[in-house]
Amino acid sequence: TxxxxxxxxxxxxxxxxxxxxxxxxxxxxxxxxxxxxxxxxxxxxxxxxxxxxxxxxxxxxxxxxxxxxxxxxxxxxxxxxxxxxxxxxxxxxxxxxxxxxxxxxxxxxxxxxxxxxxxxxxxxxxxxxxxxxxxxxxxxxxxxxxxxxxxxxxxxxxxxxxxxxxxxxxxxxxxxxxxxxxxxxxxxxxxxxxxxxxxxxxxxxxxxxxxxxxxxxHISYEAGILENPKNQVPPGLYTKIQDPAKAPNTPDILKIQFKKGVPVKVTNVKDGTTHQTSSELFVYLNEVAGKHGVGCIAIARGIYQTPGGTILYHAHLDIKVFTTDREVHKTKQGLGLKLADPECEIVCPCIAKSQEPAEGKVQVLVLKDQVYILGWESPLSLYSEELVSMNVQGDYELIDDTGFININSLRLKEYHRLQSKVTAR
Incomplete structure (x- = not known):
């Protein structure tokens, strides 16, 4: 890359x-x-x-x-x-x-x-x-x-x-x-x-x-019986993570802070443990996720375990949803598919630019092979509680909906008009 x-x-x-x-x-x-x-x-x-x-x-x-x-x-x-x-x-x-x-x-x-x-x-x-x-x-x-x-x-x-x-x-x-x-x-x-x-x-x-x-x-296993997609994960291959069936019943709650889409701090809410340097932060996330059996997938040809990366993936998804414009997000999704290609030299600066507003804290609960988002906060959030609230009208003209609905219904009306002609033949 x-x-x-x-x-x-x-x-x-x-x-x-x-x-x-x-x-x-x-x-x-x-x-x-x-x-x-x-x-x-x-x-x-x-x-x-x-x-x-x-x-x-x-x-x-x-x-x-x-x-x-x-x-x-x-x-x-x-x-x-x-x-x-x-x-x-x-x-x-x-x-x-x-x-x-x-x-x-x-x-x-x-x-x-x-x-x-x-x-x-x-x-x-x-x-x-x-x-x-x-x-x-x-x-x-x-x-x-x-x-x-x-x-x-x-x-x-x-x-x-x-x-x-x-x-x-x-x-x-x-x-x-x-x-x-x-x-x-x-x-x-x-x-x-x-x-x-x-x-x-x-x-x-x-x-x-x-x-x-x-x-x-991560750790990956390929070849042998894993080449047949109907075979399940052999017990001995849970190495970077705990077998989810044996994971503890008590969760860990983490607060992850992002700056420009990059994690800069991880705090365990229960014991106050904090990690900030890049390698130390990632090693700790691997440890927590691994303990709870998070991050194992089985796809054609192999078994793949990515514990800490799985926590960060879900936490980052949440922070970017509320800080990144929808159309920018769609553009970045397409660019993300090219990350591992030679064109990444052009792609990476574009992705980094889209991540400038991705700043804030996400609280996650990790338990039994799952990552749950508990809440988030961001000083650069695009979310407006007044705009979406059903209790107040806010700075929003309800009459504008009529034009929006009428325009969007045109294609549906035209489609059904043509369908009725086809049926009548």
Whole structure:
């Protein structure tokens, strides 16, 4: 959702090639011995976006066997992870260097907050999670590439998903795709066998073939039985949130303060706890929402948990309804659909402009997988109690309604007149 800084210069971009693989659904099992290096494998240094999971662990080992020096880059975006162990594992598997970059603050302020401002929902139900992290990860990776003078960049996104596009548009020149790799590894079963033969420790098992993404904002599980939409959420996948059936019966009440559509303060009404810094605020909302089982959806292909983001989505919806003009709101809704597209550089300033009056406090109750709006207040509210009240007329001419109704009824009268002609035939 932003141009990486510093961006690749044309000269640098010409030297960068993207190495990745495309998975196929055919999972034929066979002995996976390392392919023999060939003439097209010009040796050089590769910077790999590394997570330590099944895909990136295999991809770390494979280029190394082909004769490349592999530098791994791991982004800390607020996920709970043992980064020391991740570094140790990468070095053990043959990484020449390991970079761990903390981008959690940038992720919250430059990616999550614009997503909240825009009320961005994919397919009307999914709060953007993975798609927001990719440009944040890739932008910092470009800086590592430049510092190290690497010739190639690599990622583990499959050829079936959107991630390959997100990663490669950040540092795109001429994609170098390797059929030798994706023809060898037909699916996750082949990757597991390769990991077994090469002593690569992984958490994935034949019964739990999950592909998982976990970051400050969300966690997602895909693949395995989740690819069949009729299957329910396996109990063990409630990780970022509590199973709603086991959530407490006592609610939490929060007061969330917004300025220009961005949360700047969260207060727990019961105990007075206050959080104001961006990362601290979001971590606390994750904690409260997670405790109450808020923010889990199941859509085709996967399970997605976005606890704190779900609270903010509902609270922001309420404050903007009363502070933003209706037509401006409609325009922003259309722009919000483009937030994760390359055109976001143009879209984001427009969304930010629409959010200038979105200021005030929203009180929410969080309980049993639900977020309830209790009340709100805003110094910039467009709401007029006198105008809407049924107890007083206020500064409003009731006779004006007649003209409004007559004009709007014209299309209905004309429609029924034509319908009567059709029926009479």
């Amino acid at each position: 932003k141009t990486p800084s510093p961006a690749l210069s044309p000269a640098t971009a010409a030297q960068v090639r993207v190495v990745h693989y495309t998975m196929k659904t055919d999972s034929r099992h066979r002995e996976l011995t390392p392919p023999i290096p060939d003439a097209m494998s010009s040796k050089g240094s590769v910077v790999l976006a590394y997570s330590g999971g099944l895909d990136t662990s295999c991809i770390l080992v494979w280029p190394k066997e082909k004769g490349y020096d592999v530098t791994t880059y791991l982004a800390n975006i607020g996920q709970k992870e043992d980064f020391k162990e991740a570094r140790k594992k990468a070095l053990k598997l043959g990484a020449k260097k390991v970079f761990i970059e903390d981008v959690s603050r940038e992720f919250v302020e430059e990616f999550i907050w614009p997503a909240i401002q825009s009320s961005a929902l994919y397919e009307d139900c999914y709060l953007l999670g993975t798609s927001l992290t990719r440009p944040c990860i890739a932008g910092k990776k470009v800086e590592v590439v430049q510092r190290e003078g690497a010739k190639y960049v690599s990622h583990s996104a499959t050829g079936k998903g959107n991630d390959q596009v997100r990663f490669e548009l950040i540092c795109y020149s001429t994609p170098w795709r390797m059929p030798e790799f994706y023809n060898w590894f037909k699916g996750r079963s082949d990757l597991m066998e390769y990991a077994k033969q090469h002593g690569i420790p992984i958490l994935v098992t034949p019964k739990n073939l999950w592909s998982m993404d976990k970051y400050l904002m």
